[in-house]
Amino acid sequence: MTERLMNTLETPCLIIDAQRMDRNIQVMADMARNHQVNLRPHAKTHKIPAIALQQIEAGAVGITVAKIAEAEVMAAHGIRDIFIAYPLVTASKIERAIRLSQRIELIVGVDSLAGAQLLEQIAGRHGHSLQVRLEIDTGLRRTGVLYDQAAALAAEIAGMPHLRLTGIYTFRGSLLAGKPTLDIAAAGKEEGTLMVQLAERLRAQGIAISDVSVGSTPTAAYAAAVEGVTEVRPGTYVFHDRMQARLGACDLEDCAGSVLVTVVSRPSAELAIVDGGSKTFATDIQPGTEPLQLRGFGHILELEDATLARLTEEHGMIELGPQAQAANLRIGDKLRIIPNHICSTVNLHNHVVMQRDQAYKRLPVLARGMLE
Amino acid sequence: MTERLMNTLETPCLIIDAQRMDRNIQVMADMARNHQVNLRPHAKTHKIPAIALQQIEAGAVGITVAKIAEAEVMAAHGIRDIFIAYPLVTASKIERAIRLSQRIELIVGVDSLAGAQLLEQIAGRHGHSLQVRLEIDTGLRRTGVLYDQAAALAAEIAGMPHLRLTGIYTFRGSLLAGKPTLDIAAAGKEEGTLMVQLAERLRAQGIAISDVSVGSTPTAAYAAAVEGVTEVRPGTYVFHDRMQARLGACDLEDCAGSVLVTVVSRPSAELAIVDGGSKTFATDIQPGTEPLQLRGFGHILELEDATLARLTEEHGMIELGPQAQAANLRIGDKLRIIPNHICSTVNLHNHVVMQRDQAYKRLPVLARGMLE
Known part of the structure; x- marks a missing residue:
């Protein structure tokens, strides 16, 4: 400059250096392609529809957001495939999600029976089938059903007529779980392995889990290398930052x-x-x-x-x-x-x-x- | 609720509870009135012109902001008297300040000779006289000329033909200076006393300092009680918060x-x-x-x-x-x-x-x- x-x-x-951003977008897209996993970047980092579109053009299947209001903004600017990786637990937000899902491909997170029941009830009222993914707690202790309770909850959700449970997802990262670590390779491998094992258990129960979605920026490449992982959702990589450099992710x-x-x-x-x-x-x-x-x-x-x-x-x-x-x-x-x-x-x-x-x-x- | x-x-x-806000605005206005000091609230807390107007209606002489862009927004919504308590050190911002000062009462902060020279140069080019206040460091170690260098700098500025040096100001608070303290009474008294002593020294040098401006939310009432303080600039009081409650300010x-x-x-x-x-x-x-x-x-x-x-x-x-x-x-x-x-x-x-x-x-x- x-x-x-x-x-x-x-x-x-x-200031955003566009060339560096372009390269970051390409590197992550190539990584996902090489591991034959889907890339669904979290748009929380940039919150800018034009950048989300560029990520999709480079190969991402769609984007991830945390909020229905973010999904609405992104959809209004041309993004057609969005995963709200967050439990929607109030009627008004679920109504908004159903309206949005009539216009674009939308997947909604769920992590509790109460939440699933409300989704089912409102989707049913609209005669609508809502695609959902079950969030799994793999150590971060925030949202996500506890790992050993996941199978029971998945069975309940799979039985709900207006919900299509197509995947499981987690966010674990390397920093935030119980033992923060700089060993991003081990963290990514563990994250991926835990989720693939769970997906297999659910399939053995007869639940057709097609998406096993994991991964933060530092762990994405390591989680993607785990056989059975189908999707990664890194966000920060689009710009990277000092924390990621310290972690060795860039x-x-x-x-x-x-x-x-x-x-x-x-x-x-x-x-x-x-x-x-x-x-x-x-x-x-x-x-x-x-x-x-x-x-x-x-x-x-x-x-x-x-x-x-x-x-x-x-x-x-x-x-x-x-x-x-x-x-x-x-x-x-x-x-x-x-x-x-x-x-x-x-x-x-x-x-x-x-x-x-x-x-x-x-x-x-x-x-x-x-x-x- | x-x-x-x-x-x-x-x-x-x-959510803002309007009745509590009204009362906070009134309590601070009464305090200032009782101590016969001006109240010039810092709008950083709310950033909402309608609330600034309510503070003025309750008795404030005007408002304080940190940024020229904030001053522009506030002026566009009817606030007629603004102090930018921040050094403006780039030509483009000074140009904007001069434009604004042709429409409203504007005071600009200054804390260095280089900054004052640039203000003087640009104001001179416009044939404009800019009202300034000298910022004093009373222990916070951020902007502000060091206390024992203030008299020399004030003399230089007072000699500049296109700057009107009408006041001195400081922000010290109780938390941020060298020794953070919960003793807000002592902190306010010290802040006020330091500034009044300096103002007297400057007046003895022949510099007509009319405004001695001090005070944060926790220290405002104690600083206002110091004879010779003419203005307080609390911000947080409009809403108050958990930190202020812990400090005993509310x-x-x-x-x-x-x-x-x-x-x-x-x-x-x-x-x-x-x-x-x-x-x-x-x-x-x-x-x-x-x-x-x-x-x-x-x-x-x-x-x-x-x-x-x-x-x-x-x-x-x-x-x-x-x-x-x-x-x-x-x-x-x-x-x-x-x-x-x-x-x-x-x-x-x-x-x-x-x-x-x-x-x-x-x-x-x-x-x-x-x-x-």
Whole structure:
């Protein structure tokens, strides 16, 4: 990115390097193709329909979202195959899902008998058959039926006339389950193996499970290599981020998203203040926490020993080591910072700046804040 | 809030109790009036022009914002007196500020010679006189000229023909400075005293400082009591939050903002999963950190020993103690949660639900994401 281009942008803004994004999209699509698994990227990372369409063009079978409101936005912009990987448990949302499923291919998550009964009841009222997947808890302890209760619940759901139980899914990742680990190969293999074993048990019960859907960005390739896994749902890979680089899922040079900030104050030799704080950089991945042990709230490009050490809402406090001090940062200088977690950082921005060669355009983050 | 009303709202959503907000606005306005100081609330908390207008109607002289883009939104919706309490250090933003200052009363922050020179240069080019305040660092170590360098810088700025240096300001709070403290009375008194002493020194140098502007929500009343303080700029008080209650700046019953969530999964007796995660609740005030030591990411109403212990992007994991388990939460049940930090939580939402008696309306958070 040239200095001239950087100086035409108001800050703070989130820049996406289109070439890196293109490559990330291609690499994951190739991985899925090589392992003969479907790729259904989670759109939570970008929340931008145009990028979802590009993922599909590269080979994805459709997308994953977390919210019915996100699915509605994506469908309104041309995405025709969506999995809401989240239990819908209120009548109004289920009604919306049924309306949407009359226009596009829609799959809905379910993880409880109560939830399944409500889906069945409302689908039945509409004379509609809803495609569902059962969510399995493989160690993360959030949504998902407990692993050893899955077979019984699957049998109940399979017996419901207006629900078509076609798959099982999980999200386990490597960081969030009981024992956070940097060993993404082992985590992915375990995730895949657990799910394939369960699918086989369900099939032995006579339940026609065709989709075994797993995988986060770090574990996707390892889970996809497990025989019997049919689909992976990575999200972050589209942009990658500092956390993924730390996990070994990418290099820092693969990170397509960076926040451009301006130095607004130099109160002392060891301190530079920039115009991005906790309303610009996500704070869900905190510095110094296990097992990532990231230094600061982002990776500052081209300043070796500088740390984005503290954030208030609109201020970022960068501590400068000896080398960074020698760079003699001045008020008005621009810096680029790769955030710790790109998904929740994109979520703070109304638009991203998509940069391709020396041209850029603003893309609105259309599904941002579509919480309800 | 009745159960019936709660059930008509899609979740997660951020509800504002209008009566509590009205009372918070009035209490702070009365406090300022009693101490004969100006009140210039920071609009960062709500980012909603209609609420800013209500604060002004209750007695505020104008508002404070952090960004030129926020000032533009507020001015477009009728706010006529705005202080951008942030250094503007790039030509394009200064140009925008000059344009805005031709339509409304505008004051701009400055904290460096380089910044002041650029303001002077651009204002001079337009033949315009820009009102500025000098930001002072009273211990927070972010923006602000160091206290003992303030007099020299003020003298330089006072000599610039197109800048009118009318005031000094600081933000210190009680939590963020070198020694975070729960003693908000002492913090407010110290903040006010430091600034009044500096103002007197500047006046002795012949610089006509009329505005001595200080104060956060917890310290406002104590700083306002210091003779010579002329203005306070609290923000959070409009809604209050769990952090302010912990600091003693309000009671939990004063908190006007709560997030309505739905229980989407009950994987075990001790765990309930709700549909609000780190894209719904801010994570900048982490549980268990000094000196607040908050338990979890929010205060769950009507469930004594329940803790919002973990967040992923769209999931909140609530750990249930014995009493909360006895409440027998079911899938589909609604809960209300007061966030740890309301300012950064509002910032995640495209709109708030303003509830007055049994009626409610959606108010867009118009200045949300106005980062540039």
